[in-house]
Amino acid sequence: MNWDDMRVFLALARSGTLARAAALVEQDATTVARRIQRLEAALATTLFEHGATGQTLTESGHRLLAHAEAMEAGARAVAQQAESGAGLGGTIRISVSEGFGMGFMAPRLPGFTEAHPGIALDLIASTGFLNPSRREADIAIMLARPKGGPLIAAKLTDYRLGVYASADYLAATGPVESVEALTRRRLVGYVPDLIFAPELRYLAEVDERLEPAIRSSSISAQALLIAGGAGCGILPCFMGDRHPALVRLLAQEVAIERSFWLVVHRDMRRVARIEAFIGWLREEVSAAQPTLLGKAFKK
Incomplete structure (x- = not known):
């Protein structure tokens, strides 16, 4: 079975729409639809029901999801093993509120990239958050602790x-x-x-x-x-x-x-590049407590 097709299947299963899945796998929506059709033909089953608000998994789709996630976990384990032997590398996608992303993180990120030149960063700083549960982001800095999902959440800072x-x-x-x-x-x-x-x-x-x-x-x-x-x-x-x-x-x-919460999918927490970024961010936040708490610059 083609892993790339399974990766597209996972993106659609988690995002619920062709447009969002296309953004996750960096392909156009037409290509995503075509690859899902190819996968359904190969398996001789229907994986998604198409509705007005998007795509939802059928019973066959739910069964395939468990196998696809197992394949994903295996691929991730191989990548982690390669990372541990060849230095840190890969991409980290970070979802963060606009204020914290632009006003705090962006000016400090060059320090991380200089220390870890093999790691590429996607900083998604906008209204709303990408969902680590759906693997839309590797790390999210959120305004409230999420109430559920396969996530590890801890307070980053007040x-x-x-x-x-x-x-x-x-x-x-x-x-x-x-x-x-x-x-x-x-x-x-x-x-x-x-x-x-x-x-x-x-x-x-x-x-x-x-x-x-x-x-x-x-x-x-x-x-x-x-x-x-x-x-x-x-x-x-x-x-x-x-x-x-x-x-x-x-x-x-x-x-x-208010508080910021650091959220990561539990399967990603021990990935070396994720651990490196979290460690760096916690050091930056600790050093900047007077700035975050409004004590550094009295007017």
Whole structure:
């Protein structure tokens, strides 16, 4: 049986749509569909039911899934053995929130790649997360501990968020000395119906009256808007404290705390390149606790 076809089968079984499976195996959706049809013909059975929302496994598909995962585990074991004898290599796909990915990890990643030139990195920094349970990512840095799945999850770090505005905005509109005063200012925040995790609903946590007038699904865009004088907004301290145009407001009254969780599929945890990356990331996070907790740069 062709392992490449089985790899395509696994991608579709885990992702549920041709488009997502195609992205996982780096092929186009037409090729994925053709290879699934070839596999079904070779096995003389139907593996997927095709519905309006995607593809779901048939009973035959579920039986094949167990065999495909065993083949995958064997291939991974061979790769691990090769790694241990020939140095670290391969690719790590990391799924992370945009703020942590762009504001914290990206500036530090060159240090990892210099230490491990044989390892390629895919940094998927966007709204939402790829799913390690479905092998969409090797590592995910998530805002909450996942509730199930064949995963190993551990807290990576706590971090704080605060209220920020630009010095120019404050010079034009006056100081913000209370939460009550904040309710009378123009606010920048998330688009409410596009918030992908409840942990991102910051404004209501400060005061239920706070509503953003300028909204974006991107925390990086929000930071640029606030720095440009669009209004006040809540940012992670590891982003806001480092921006030269921003001033932190109400530090005593508003100190929102959240956590990042490190999540990896249990079959991948002992892969050498994964262990190397996790060790490196934990060292970086430990060294940056003042930055993450908002203590390094007092305004």
